[in-house]
Amino acid sequence: MKILRKTISFNEETKDWLLFKKNSIKSSTYYRYKYLVDKYILSFFKYKSIYFFLDYDFNIYIEYLSSILSTKTVKDILSIFKSILKYIERKHNIDYKLDLVSTPKNEPNEIKILKNEEKEKLEKYCLENKDLKNLGIVICLNTGLRLGEICALTWNNIDFNEKCIIINKTIQRVYKGKKDTSIQLDTPKTKKSIRKIPISNKIFYPLKDLKKVNNYCGDEFLLTGSKERYIEPRNYQRVFKKCLKICDIDDYNFHILRHTFATNCIKIGMDAKSLSEILGHSNVNITLNTYVHSSYNTQKKFLDKL
Numbered sequence: 001m002k003i004l005r006k007t008i009s010f011n012e013e014t015k016d017w018l019l020f021k022k023n024s025i026k027s028s029t030y031y032r033y034k035y036l037v038d039k040y041i042l043s044f045f046k047y048k049s050i051y052f053f054l055d056y057d058f059n060i061y062i063e064y065l066s067s068i069l070s071t072k073t074v075k076d077i078l079s080i081f082k083s084i085l086k087y088i089e090r091k092h093n094i095d096y097k098l099d100l101v102s103t104p105k106n107e108p109n110e111i112k113i114l115k116n117e118e119k120e121k122l123e124k125y126c127l128e129n130k131d132l133k134n135l136g137i138v139i140c141l142n143t144g145l146r147l148g149e150i151c152a153l154t155w156n157n158i159d160f161n162e163k164c165i166i167i168n169k170t171i172q173r174v175y176k177g178k179k180d181t182s183i184q185l186d187t188p189k190t191k192k193s194i195r196k197i198p199i200s201n202k203i204f205y206p207l208k209d210l211k212k213v214n215n216y217c218g219d220e221f222l223l224t225g226s227k228e229r230y231i232e233p234r235n236y237q238r239v240f241k242k243c244l245k246i247c248d249i250d251d252y253n254f255h256i257l258r259h260t261f262a263t264n265c266i267k268i269g270m271d272a273k274s275l276s277e278i279l280g281h282s283n284v285n286i287t288l289n290t291y292v293h294s295s296y297n298t299q300k301k302f303l304d305k306l
Contacts, residue, residue, distance in 0.1 A: 156218030
């Protein structure tokens, strides 16, 4: 019996695609995909047939996403959506003409960083109040660690002989469906994120003193001093915001520490390749596009030397 076109469900094919992808990607990536699929793809194209997209104007969907989400999130969703449709194309020998679908162009966002006086005030408070969580803030401000990376850091990630921090894992809360979420401690998403970062004396000696006083053997989480108890990213974000309030600094997202570190590295003349490796970017272009912006005065200074 011939299968009617309308009986082939986009919903079911999308679930098949998720199963197809599951074994080839990290579990945290899989649950990120599943979250975006459930919330922004299947909810919009509920009960549609796979043949619905043959004559569909994809701009309608793109405009809808762009009206409620950031450009980056829209691009992430469209990348997943296109992958699903390509999977369906191969499986059912149809052509959605996806090469004609354009994605929104990223608009460069102005990078927010702490002012010098804010940075100094925050560092002074955190170093004077030698709490493990406070020291973690100073570490991020001087190494550019991501929020999930500092939360996953253990004392055996600190190499006191080489004076460096070894980044090889991250903590994040992942979506598993509806209201079901869980914390995952895993390796970073990309190989470039597994790295060694030199540490300055500013954080080396406070770390060394705390390790000696508390006799940490290595397996303890750096922010809690406990082998069993960690602090998850959203709770550490609250700790950071509390420190900002105490220091009378405007409310910022934790990521401003990474932006501040990277911007200051560029200001003192660090090359983009070295900075890219410290930040764990997958390629140097991410660093260049995010942090390396020449000013008119800089351009004039070099042209005057000609």
